[in-house]
Amino acid sequence: MDLLGDLGDTDQLTSTRAENEILKERLNVLQKKYNILAIENESLKAEVEIYRSEAATSQSSSSTNSALDKAGTDTNQQLEMDHFIKSGDGTYAKSKSIELNNCHGPANVLCCSLSNDDSVLATGGADRNISLALWGNAFEQETTAEQVVESSLRLNCDAPVIAIDFSRKGHNTNFVAASCMDGSVHVIYYEKSGRTLNAHEVAKGTIKHGKYVRSLAWSPSENILATGSADGCVQIHKVVWNLIDPTDIVLEKIQNLQLSGPIESLCFREDQLCCYARGSPSLQCFDLQDNFAQQKINLNKGPGNAGFDDHVSFAVMDMSPYGNDYMALATDTSRNIIMDWKTGHHVRNLYGHKNDGYSQPRLAWSNNGQYIYGNSQTENVVCVWDVASSSIVDRLESHSNTIRDMHSSKLTDTLVTTSFDKKTQFWLSSTD
Incomplete structure (x- = not known):
C-alpha cells in the first residue's frame, strides 16, 4: 500500500509541475498581450489630445475674422506639410554585426559612444570604469569579440559612469569625456598605435558638479565641452593646448549657467547650446558667439498642447539634432517629437513604444535623416520609425533586457546599443 501511495504522490507531483509550466506559458502570452495593449492605449491617449487641440484651434479660428491671420495660418500649415515628404528608402542600420559581451565584467554597461572615424568604442559602466576598445578588430579572422573585450583599455573613475561622448572638432579630436554619479567629469586623451590604444586623463578634478x-556634449565646431547636472548647473569648458608642451592640456571654464531645475538633456547645434531643465515648458538655447545670449523655444507648439504655453506635460530626457533644421526629442510620456528648429513647431510625433517617468528614453537619427531609432521600456528592441509616415517600420531584436543607451554614427550607417543584458551590439545597414 505504501508503494501505491508513493506512486500516486509522484504522479500528482508530475501533473502539478506540468500544469505549472502550462500556466507559465499562458502568463507569458498574457503579459505580451498586456504590453501591446498598453502601447496602443498610449497611442489612443495621444490621438485624443490631438483631436481636442484641433477642436480648440478650429473654435479659435472661427472667432477670428482677420484675413491676414487666416492667410498666416494657411502659410504655416503649408510649411508644416513640406517636412519629410519622401518616405525612407530602407537604408538604416538593421543587420546585427559585432557583439561584445561583458565589456564591464559582471557590471551593467550604462552608456556608449563612437569616435569620429567609428574606430573606437567608448563605454561607461556601473563598475566605475571607462572602457575604450578598437571594436573593428573583431572583423579580423585572428581576433575574436572576446579578445577585443579583454584587450580594451580601462580607466577607473570614482563612481558609476552614466554619460560619455567623443570630441567632434578642434585642434585634436582624440578626447572622450565621461560623467559620473558623484558629479565628477573625466576627460581622457587617447592615441591609437596600430592595434592598441594608449590613454590618460587630462586636467583631473577640474570639472565637478x-x-x-x-548629460554632456561636445561642440561640433571646436573643443568645447558642456556638462549638465541634477543640481541645475551647466558648466562649459574649453580645451586649451600648451603650444610648447603638447602634453600639457588645460580645461578652461568659459561659462557657468544656473537653470531652474535638474538638467535632463543637452546638445549642441552649431554654436548654440540647447538645454532642457526638468519642470520647464521650454528648451533653453545659448549662443556661444554672442556672450551666451539666451533664446527659449516653447515646447507647447505641437497639436497636443495648443494654447498652453506654460503647461508642462512631459520632460525631454534625450535630444538629438539633425543638421541645422531638426531636433529629435525623447520624452517620458511614450512620445518622441521631431521639432522644426527654426519655428519650434512639432512636425512629427512618434508613438508605438512605452517610456514613462521611470524609464531611460533614448533616440538617435539614422545617417540619412530618414529614420529615428529609439528604445522602449517594455520591449528589448530598437524601434525604428520612418519619420515621413511617423510609423514604426522595424523592431531590431538582439538584446534580452532593456536597452540603456545608443549611439548612431554620423559617418556611416552604424548603430551601437547597450543593454542591461551586459551586451554591446553593433548594427550595420544591409548594404555595408
Whole structure:
C-alpha cells in the first residue's frame, strides 16, 4: 500500500509541475498581450489630445475674422506639410554585426559612444570604469569579440559612469569625456598605435558638479565641452593646448549657467547650446558667439498642447539634432517629437513604444535623416520609425533586457546599443 501511495504522490507531483509550466506559458502570452495593449492605449491617449487641440484651434479660428491671420495660418500649415515628404528608402542600420559581451565584467554597461572615424568604442559602466576598445578588430579572422573585450583599455573613475561622448572638432579630436554619479567629469586623451590604444586623463578634478551629471556634449565646431547636472548647473569648458608642451592640456571654464531645475538633456547645434531643465515648458538655447545670449523655444507648439504655453506635460530626457533644421526629442510620456528648429513647431510625433517617468528614453537619427531609432521600456528592441509616415517600420531584436543607451554614427550607417543584458551590439545597414 505504501508503494501505491508513493506512486500516486509522484504522479500528482508530475501533473502539478506540468500544469505549472502550462500556466507559465499562458502568463507569458498574457503579459505580451498586456504590453501591446498598453502601447496602443498610449497611442489612443495621444490621438485624443490631438483631436481636442484641433477642436480648440478650429473654435479659435472661427472667432477670428482677420484675413491676414487666416492667410498666416494657411502659410504655416503649408510649411508644416513640406517636412519629410519622401518616405525612407530602407537604408538604416538593421543587420546585427559585432557583439561584445561583458565589456564591464559582471557590471551593467550604462552608456556608449563612437569616435569620429567609428574606430573606437567608448563605454561607461556601473563598475566605475571607462572602457575604450578598437571594436573593428573583431572583423579580423585572428581576433575574436572576446579578445577585443579583454584587450580594451580601462580607466577607473570614482563612481558609476552614466554619460560619455567623443570630441567632434578642434585642434585634436582624440578626447572622450565621461560623467559620473558623484558629479565628477573625466576627460581622457587617447592615441591609437596600430592595434592598441594608449590613454590618460587630462586636467583631473577640474570639472565637478554638486550632483550627478546625466548629460554632456561636445561642440561640433571646436573643443568645447558642456556638462549638465541634477543640481541645475551647466558648466562649459574649453580645451586649451600648451603650444610648447603638447602634453600639457588645460580645461578652461568659459561659462557657468544656473537653470531652474535638474538638467535632463543637452546638445549642441552649431554654436548654440540647447538645454532642457526638468519642470520647464521650454528648451533653453545659448549662443556661444554672442556672450551666451539666451533664446527659449516653447515646447507647447505641437497639436497636443495648443494654447498652453506654460503647461508642462512631459520632460525631454534625450535630444538629438539633425543638421541645422531638426531636433529629435525623447520624452517620458511614450512620445518622441521631431521639432522644426527654426519655428519650434512639432512636425512629427512618434508613438508605438512605452517610456514613462521611470524609464531611460533614448533616440538617435539614422545617417540619412530618414529614420529615428529609439528604445522602449517594455520591449528589448530598437524601434525604428520612418519619420515621413511617423510609423514604426522595424523592431531590431538582439538584446534580452532593456536597452540603456545608443549611439548612431554620423559617418556611416552604424548603430551601437547597450543593454542591461551586459551586451554591446553593433548594427550595420544591409548594404555595408
